[in-house]
Amino acid sequence: MLLSREVLDRQLIDRRGHKMGRVDGIVLELRPGAPPRVAFLECGGRSPWRRLGRRLYGWADAVQKLLPGRDVPTRIPWPAVLSMGVDIEVSLDATRTPEMALELWLREHVIQHLPWA
Amino acid sequence: MKISQLSLGVVTGIGGFLEAGSIATSAQAGAVFRYQLIWAVVLATAGLVLLTEMSGRLAAVSKRALTGAIRERFGFPYFMIVLVVGLVLSFLVLATEIGAVATALQMASGISYRWWALPIALVGWLLLWRGTFSVVENSSAMLGLISMAFAVGAVMMHPHWGEVASGMIPTLPTHDRANYWFTAVSIVGASISPYLYFVYSSGAIEEKWDESYLSGNRITAVFGNGMGGLLSIAVLVLAGLVFEPRGIKVEHYQQIAATLTPSMGHWGFIIFVATLAITAFGATVEVMLAAAYMTAQGFGWEWAEDARPREHARYSLVYTVLVLLAAVPLVIGIDPFKVTNFSMAISAASLPVSVLPLLVLMNDHELMGDHRNGWLSNAVLVLFGVLSVVLLLVAIPLQIMGGGG
Numbered sequence: 001m002l003l004s005r006e007v008l009d010r011q012l013i014d015r016r017g018h019k020m021g022r023v024d025g026i027v028l029e030l031r032p033g034a035p036p037r038v039a040f041l042e043c044g045g046r047s048p049w050r051r052l053g054r055r056l057y058g059w060a061d062a063v064q065k066l067l068p069g070r071d072v073p074t075r076i077p078w079p080a081v082l083s084m085g086v087d088i089e090v091s092l093d094a095t096r097t098p099e100m101a102l103e104l105w106l107r108e109h110v111i112q113h114l115p116w117a
Numbered sequence: 118m119k120i121s122q123l124s125l126g127v128v129t130g131i132g133g134f135l136e137a138g139s140i141a142t143s144a145q146a147g148a149v150f151r152y153q154l155i156w157a158v159v160l161a162t163a164g165l166v167l168l169t170e171m172s173g174r175l176a177a178v179s180k181r182a183l184t185g186a187i188r189e190r191f192g193f194p195y196f197m198i199v200l201v202v203g204l205v206l207s208f209l210v211l212a213t214e215i216g217a218v219a220t221a222l223q224m225a226s227g228i229s230y231r232w233w234a235l236p237i238a239l240v241g242w243l244l245l246w247r248g249t250f251s252v253v254e255n256s257s258a259m260l261g262l263i264s265m266a267f268a269v270g271a272v273m274m275h276p277h278w279g280e281v282a283s284g285m286i287p288t289l290p291t292h293d294r295a296n297y298w299f300t301a302v303s304i305v306g307a308s309i310s311p312y313l314y315f316v317y318s319s320g321a322i323e324e325k326w327d328e329s330y331l332s333g334n335r336i337t338a339v340f341g342n343g344m345g346g347l348l349s350i351a352v353l354v355l356a357g358l359v360f361e362p363r364g365i366k367v368e369h370y371q372q373i374a375a376t377l378t379p380s381m382g383h384w385g386f387i388i389f390v391a392t393l394a395i396t397a398f399g400a401t402v403e404v405m406l407a408a409a410y411m412t413a414q415g416f417g418w419e420w421a422e423d424a425r426p427r428e429h430a431r432y433s434l435v436y437t438v439l440v441l442l443a444a445v446p447l448v449i450g451i452d453p454f455k456v457t458n459f460s461m462a463i464s465a466a467s468l469p470v471s472v473l474p475l476l477v478l479m480n481d482h483e484l485m486g487d488h489r490n491g492w493l494s495n496a497v498l499v500l501f502g503v504l505s506v507v508l509l510l511v512a513i514p515l516q517i518m519g520g521g522g
Contacts, residue, residue, distance in 0.1 A: 009189045009196075011417050022417035024193065043417070048193045086180045103418070106430035114437075116247055117426045 003038070011087040012043055012076070020094035024048035025073065038078045041088075044099040045073035067102055074099040134165070134345020135264045135352075136400035137217030138210070138307035138464070140373060140393065141457045143349045146300045147356025148367045149293055152276075152284030155350055157301040159285050161308035162346030164501045167494060168472065170338035171479050172314040176321035177330050178488045179478075183318040184414040187474045190481065195474070196415045202470045203311065204439070207408040209460035210310060211443035214401040215241075216453025220370040221394035224386075234447035238440045241401045245436055250406060250422040257399030264396055266377060266388045267351040273380040274358050281354055295515035302512040303458060305505055306465030308349065310400075312407035315471075319410045323422065331488065352376065369454050405436040466509055472502055 001007070003026055014020045025042035049060030064071040074097040082089040094100050111117045146154040172183050179186060188196040218237045219230035244253050290297035321330070355376035360367060367373060370393060377385030406422060413420035413432045426433040446456060476498055479490040490498075 009192060011185060019417055019419045022188065022415075051193045052197065053194075103430050106434060107427055111426050111430045111433060114246075114426070116243075 006084065007038075007041070007088070010084075012041075013087045013089045014094035015082075015089075015091050016093060018094050020090075020092070020097065021074070021099045022048075023088065025050065027075070040075040040077055041081070041090075042073040042075055046071050047073035067105070072098045072101075134162075134308065134313075134342055135261075135267075135348045135392075135396050136310075137214050137370075137393065137397040138310070138457055138461045139304075139345075139349045140217075140352055140396075141367070141370065141454065142300065142303045142307040142461055143352040144356040144360075144367045144373045144376065145458075146304060147353040147358075148360035148365060149300070150290065150297060151357040151361040152281050152354060153288060153290070154297070154301055154304065155281065155284030155353060156287040157304040158308065158346055158349045158353060160501070160504065161305045162342055162349070163497075164305070164505070165309045165313065165346075166338050166342045167498055167501065168309065168314045168475065169317055169342055170335055171475055171490070171494070171498075172318040173321050173326070173334035173338060174331060174488060175475070175478060175485070176318040177326035177328060177334060178486065179484045180322070181484075182322045182410070182414050183315055183471075183475070184411045186478050186484070187471075188415050190478055190484075191474055199470055199474070200411060200415055202467050203315075203411050204408055206460075206464055206467050207312065207404050207439060208443050209456070209463055210312065211401060211404050211440060212446050212451075213453070213457045213460045214397040214404065215440075215444055216447050216456050217370060217397035218394050218401065219447060220453050221390045221397070224371060224374070224390050225394075230453060231448055231450055234444040237398070237401070238444040241398065241405060242437060242440050244402055245405055245409075245422075246426055246433065248423040248425060250402065253399065253402045254422075257395065257402075260395045261399060263388060264348055264392045266381070266385075266392060267348050267355060270377045270380045270385065271351040271354045274355065276354050276358055281350075295512075295518065298508060298512035298515055299462070302465045302505075302508050303461040304349075305508065306461040306463070306468075308346070309468060310404075310464055311467070311471045312404045315407045315411055316403055319407075319414070319420075320422075328488065401440075405440050408439050409433070409436040462513075465505065466513075468505055469502065472498070476502070 008023050008026060010023050012020045012022060021043040023041050023043060024047035026038060027040040027042060028036040029039040030036050046057070046061055046064055049057045049064070052060065061071065076090050076092060080091045082091055095104070143158065146157070175186060176182055181189070184196070184199070187199055215234055215237050216230065219233035222228070222233045222237075223230045244250065321334075326334070352373075356367065356373070359365075359376050359379060360372075365372070373393075374386050374389040377389045379385070381388065409432050410420055412418075412435045413429075416431075418431050419429050420432050421429070424432060447453060476490075476495070478484060480495065482489060
């Protein structure tokens with residue numbers, strides 16, 4: 001399997017069939033005397049911005065700090081991956097992960113105060 | 118082939134192709150160069166047919182909308198370039214379309230466009246917010262048929278058809294050189310608005326296209342855009358007949374009403390106002406949708422045209438903020454026609470950002486299998502890409518040196 005081609009940047013689907021971001025990073029576990037293996041998939045938070053280079057990451061990081069709870073990436077343990085096709089299905093509930101923190105915060109503090117939301 | 122699929126094509130064709138930008142650029146081209154720039158409309162239409170067909174095929178075969186496919190193939194940093202360029206362009210095109218609707222309302226009411234900009238933005242916003250995009254989509258397709266009036270008007274004016282046909286062959290300008298190339302580029306930018314094929318590929322995903330849709334996709338791409346292209350040519354021909362002999366340059370939307378009045382009298386004025394308002398409003402809502410789709414798909418958020426805002430907070434916020442920002446330049450009094458010219462040039466300049474990745478995606482064996490591009494579509498697309506880059510490299514320095522030509 002080519003991680004960069006078949007896993008990175010793929011759409012994540014949670015166990016209720018909702019879209020929960022894309023694979024923004026892959027955390028490998030290095031093991032002495034054995035090939036490295038995938039420990040987590042990361043999505044959201046500062047994870048994707050790290051790929052833009054040091055300076056842009058710094059700016060993105062500063063912006064993220066203003067948004068409550070948003071600088072923590074969601075970590076998806078490899079065994080939680082259920083299937084991989086066009087999308088990657090995982091056994092988590094998106095609303096219980098930091099991935100949805102900004103969405104829920106915006107819903108509560110901004111969108112709900114507008115008419116007909 | 119399904120009716121829904123046909124309607125998607127018709128929207129992309131008429132409600133999408135002919136909007137403020139193409140009406141303005143075609144009228145300007147006809148006014149200064151008579152029929153000489155028809156080739157630019159033909160070239161741009163052919164380019165849009167190819168891009169539409171390919172993004173529909175990409176969605177049907179790979180089950181991915183264009184933005185998602187770009188992110189997966191080229192990674193997050195390149196996606197961010199596409200997104201930033203896309204959002205800036207959406208802002209400019211939104212300002213263009215809102216400005217055109219506002220100008221049409223000014224023509225109808227006598228009240229300045231500056232007062233109309235914000236109400237138009239709010240009505241467009243409300244339609245998406247309340248999840249009624251499909252209503253907008255269908256009604257702008259039906260009402261957009263009023264733009265056929267340009268074709269009727271052109272026929273009624275009895276142009277010399279041989280002369281019109283000879284405009285399809287590119288020739289070098291004899292006067293206003295800088296303006297000639299710049300107008301050609303603007304026509305390309307106005308016809309090939311990336312939002313068209315981004316929305317098209319998203320619609321294909323929402324309607325769950327599979328490979329059985331491919332022939333329908335080909336037909337709608339050719340038919341819808343071809344119709345739009347013909348209407349653009351009609352505007353250009355009308356401007357060539359009405360303005361060029363009198364040496365009138367087109368610098369306001371108001372002037373363009375004169376393309377229909379010789380053949381239709383006061384009704385021509387009314388039809389022009391209605392056409393400008395309807396097509397530009399349809400485009401306004403579609404650009405908002407495209408920007409929100411693009412952002413949501415790239416980041417992997419939920420997206421859907423009939424989304425409830427409370428369940429799609431980030432997605433809804435994207436088009437809300439964007440449409441309000443786009444009304445600002447008009448409220449403070451920036452001329453809608455100047456916004457149009459500027460936006461169309463930027464639109465053309467931004468084309469490589471989405472066209473080049475599409476070319477790579479369409480040749481990806483893993484993604485497209487047996488439905489990847491043949492050598493002919495590749496050759497034509499590359500030729501088109503090279504031509505647009507050359508046009509751009511020629512036009513922009515000339516425009517700067519010529520100070521507006």
